[in-house]
Amino acid sequence: xxxxxxxxxxxxxxxxxxxxxxxxxxxxxxxxxxxxxxxxxxxxxxxxxxxxxxxxxxxxxxxxxxxxxxxxxxxxxxxxxxxxxxxxxxxxxxxxxxxxxxxxxxxxxxxxxxxxxxxxxxxxxxxxxxxxxxxxxxxxxxxxxxxxxxxxxxxxxxxxxxxxxxxxxxxxxxxxxxxxxxxxxxxxxxxxxxxxxxxxxxxxxxxxxxxxxxxxxxxxxxxxxxxxxxxxxxxxxxxxxxxxxxxxxxxxxxxxxxxxxxxxxxxxxxxxxxxxxxxxxxxxxxxxxxxxxxxxxxxxxxxxxxxxxxxxxxxxxxxxxxxxxxxxxxxxxxxxxxxxxxxxxxxxxxxxxxxxxxxxxxxxxxxxxxxxxxxxxxxxxxxxxxxxxxxxxxxxxxxxxxxxxxxxxxxxxxxxxxxxxxxxxxxxxxxxxxxxxxxxxxxxx
Amino acid sequence: xxxxxxxxxxxxxxxxxxxxxxxxxxxxxxxxxxxxxxxxxxxxxxxxxxxxxxxxxxxxxxxxxxxxxxxxxxxxxxxxxxxxxxxxxxxxxxxxxxxxxxxxxxxxxxxxxxxxxxxxxxxxxxxxxxxxxxxxxxxxxxxxxxxxxxxxxxxxxxxxxxxx
Numbered sequence: 253x254x255x256x257x258x259x260x261x262x263x264x265x266x267x268x269x270x271x272x273x274x275x276x277x278x279x280x281x282x283x284x285x286x287x288x289x290x291x292x293x294x295x296x297x298x299x300x301x302x303x304x305x306x307x308x309x310x311x312x313x314x315x316x317x318x319x320x321x322x323x324x325x326x327x328x329x330x331x332x333x334x335x336x337x338x339x340x341x342x343x344x345x346x347x348x349x350x351x352x353x354x355x356x357x358x359x360x361x362x363x364x365x366x367x368x369x370x371x372x373x374x375x376x377x378x379x380x381x382x383x384x385x386x387x388x389x390x391x392x393x394x395x396x397x398x399x400x401x402x403x404x405x406x407x408x409x410x411x412x413x414x415x416x417x418x419x420x421x422x423x424x425x426x427x428x429x430x431x432x433x434x435x436x437x438x439x440x441x442x443x444x445x446x447x448x449x450x451x452x453x454x455x456x457x458x459x460x461x462x463x464x465x466x467x468x469x470x471x472x473x474x475x476x477x478x479x480x481x482x483x484x485x486x487x488x489x490x491x492x493x494x495x496x497x498x499x500x501x502x503x504x505x506x507x508x509x510x511x512x513x514x515x516x517x518x519x520x521x522x523x524x525x526x527x528x529x530x531x532x533x534x535x536x537x538x539x540x541x542x543x544x545x546x547x548x549x550x551x552x553x554x555x556x557x558x559x560x561x562x563x564x565x566x567x568x569x570x571x572x573x574x575x576x577x578x579x580x581x582x583x584x585x586x587x588x589x590x591x592x593x594x595x596x597x598x599x600x601x602x603x604x605x606x607x608x609x610x611x612x613x614x615x616x617x618x619x620x621x622x623x624x625x626x627x628x629x630x631x632x633x634x635x636x637x638x639x640x641x642x643x644x645x646x647x648x649x650x651x652x653x654x655x656x657x658x659x660x661x662x663x664x665x666x667x668x669x670x671x672x673x674x675x676x677x678x679x680x681x682x683x684x685x686x687x688x689x690x691x692x693x694x695x696x697x
Numbered sequence: 698x699x700x701x702x703x704x705x706x707x708x709x710x711x712x713x714x715x716x717x718x719x720x721x722x723x724x725x726x727x728x729x730x731x732x733x734x735x736x737x738x739x740x741x742x743x744x745x746x747x748x749x750x751x752x753x754x755x756x757x758x759x760x761x762x763x764x765x766x767x768x769x770x771x772x773x774x775x776x777x778x779x780x781x782x783x784x785x786x787x788x789x790x791x792x793x794x795x796x797x798x799x800x801x802x803x804x805x806x807x808x809x810x811x812x813x814x815x816x817x818x819x820x821x822x823x824x825x826x827x828x829x830x831x832x833x834x835x836x837x838x839x840x841x842x843x844x845x846x847x848x849x850x851x852x853x854x855x856x857x858x859x860x861x
Contacts, residue, residue, distance in 0.1 A: 433842065434839065434842035435838065435839050435840065435841075435842040437837070460834075460837060462801060462805075462837070463801065463802065476805075481832065483805070483832065483833065503809075504805070504809055504832070504833055506802060506805045506806070507802040507805070520802070520805075520806060522805075522806055522809040522810075522833065524813055525764070525809060525810040525812075525813030525814060525817070526810070527806035527809065527810075548803065548806040548807065548810065550802050550803055550805075550806050551800070551802045551803065564800075564803065566762070566803075570762060571762075571799075571800075571803055594799075594800035594802070594803050595800050595802065608800050610798070610799070610800075613798075635797070635798070637800045637801065638800070638801065653797070655844040656842050656843055656844045657843065657844075658843055659842065659843075660842025660843065663842065663844075687801075688801070
């Protein structure tokens with residue numbers, strides 16, 4: 253899978269950093285999304301044919317991907333194209349601001365593209381219609397088959413310019429694709445773009461696989477596999493397809509995650525009925541025991557600075573969330589609310605921990621501060637768990653299962669996402685049933 | 698209204714109340730019958746049970762989030778130990794399982810703990826640990842796919858499986 257490694261040549265020709273009138277506050281639920289017009293990109297008539305790519309439609313398709321990305325944030329309201337008042341090429345040179353304001357647009361995206369010598373060159377501009385000013389302009393050159401990624405990168409740049417925070421569109425989600433009846437599920441590792449396109453299966457489904465997670469550079473995945481009926485943590489190189497068992501443990505290893513520097517894998521090792529947390533350095537193969545307690549210690553997650561580990565343990569009787577230093581010292585319980593807590597995941601910004609909470613037969617996804625205070629439950633359902641953060645720490649993706657009838661009918665597992673504001677809950681489109689999502693970092697950073 | 702009339706009304710009321718009571722008791726019986734296979738959250742029925750040999754059930758059941766053995770479970774495991782003593786060349790794997798109402802990773806650990814609880818008990822009855830391997834499937838392999846308390850209680854189990 254070469255798609256993860258190619259080079260974008262980014263020409264920054266203008267960046268207007270002067271203050272603008274448009275600003276989106278993403279710290280609250282946005283009930284008044286910003287009306288934005290995304291003009292189809294103008295396709296240069298000198299464009300050459302590239303493989304079976306429909307060059308003529310490309311400008312339209314890229315603008316549509318941008319619109320879907322924006323709509324899915326809940327922060328933007330992309331306006332219908334049939335109301336657009338200017339041809340794409342002319343608008344891209346200089347929009348007639350007053351005409352666009354007439355259709356109530358506050359921001360406008362224009363662009364053009366050309367395919368020449370097997371290269372796709374795209375440029376776009378973001379216009380502030382109220383201030384009648386250009387806000388950002390960028391050009392990219394890449395191989396034409398990356399055209400969807402170009403749309404995601406443009407979306408990220410615009411999101412960044414308008415919200416002041418990094419975007420999360422040029423990203424992927426790795427997950428477990430599920431099929432078959434509930435008591436005979438076939439599970440495969442799958443990877444897709446964050447918008448559900450370009451799904452690829454990384455395993456064949458011959459053995460049960462669970463809980464895949466990206467490394468910081470998105471080239472490796474750690475996951476659990478029942479290969480040869482030995483449940484162990486594995487490492488998969490996405491590019492080469494090479495799979496390796498992690499360590500040489502005389503029992504089940506599970507719940508793996510990478511350390512923020514990507515050098516270690518942290519996981520649980522179960523022996524004689526007791527699960528403790530271990531790390532293994534991938535270069536030196538050195539194994540360190542982090543917890544030593546007769547209770548179940550699992551679901552470990554590093555803080556982004558690598559100094560702390562959040563995990564869940566039933567040492568108090570039932571599952572609760574604890575935080576300790578990364579050497580295992582100074583263990584502190586941080587959840588004291590009603591119910592039981594699991595799957596703590598540290599936000600990439602470092603300020604919050606996302607978790608699953610179970611209370612009176614209902615399941616919640618929530619966030620709290622790293623000391624356990626300020627708990628906010630974002631969504632309640634029959635069954636949902638395993639949150640994973642968008643790289644900018646604004647959105648969580650998790651999976652949700654439905655109730656099953658007598659023979660397992662009615663059962664489904666799907667990926668959902670929700671803003672940490674508690675707004676904008678939505679189902680992600682996946683080709684099959686899906687669980688255990690893990691969100692990559694930005695691919696083109 | 699005379700005294701006789703009053704009496705009849707009272708008796709009638711009594712009769713009606715009796716009928717209501719009887720209905721209540723009957724309906725209580727029928728609900729009790731439905732959940733009779735669960736005792737304090739632990740499945741006690743035979744619906745999903747298979748047998749290693751005649752009279753030797755292959756599985757024991759657990760309470761939610763627990764891995765302690767009930768007296769019924771211990772009796773079953775003693776039968777298994779007895780069977781294993783008679784079949785000295787036989788090895789087994791104990792599969793530990795959890796219900797679907799917990800997080801996946803915790804359930805993997807819980808299944809492992811349950812399988813080991815059964816293994817430890819067999820060992821105290823003289824079966825060598827070398828003959829018993831364990832594997833946890835967490836919530837991944839429900840025996841009953843339904844989402845109901847009875848199904849969940851059937852899924853919270855450890856199952857002894859012959860490997861040779």
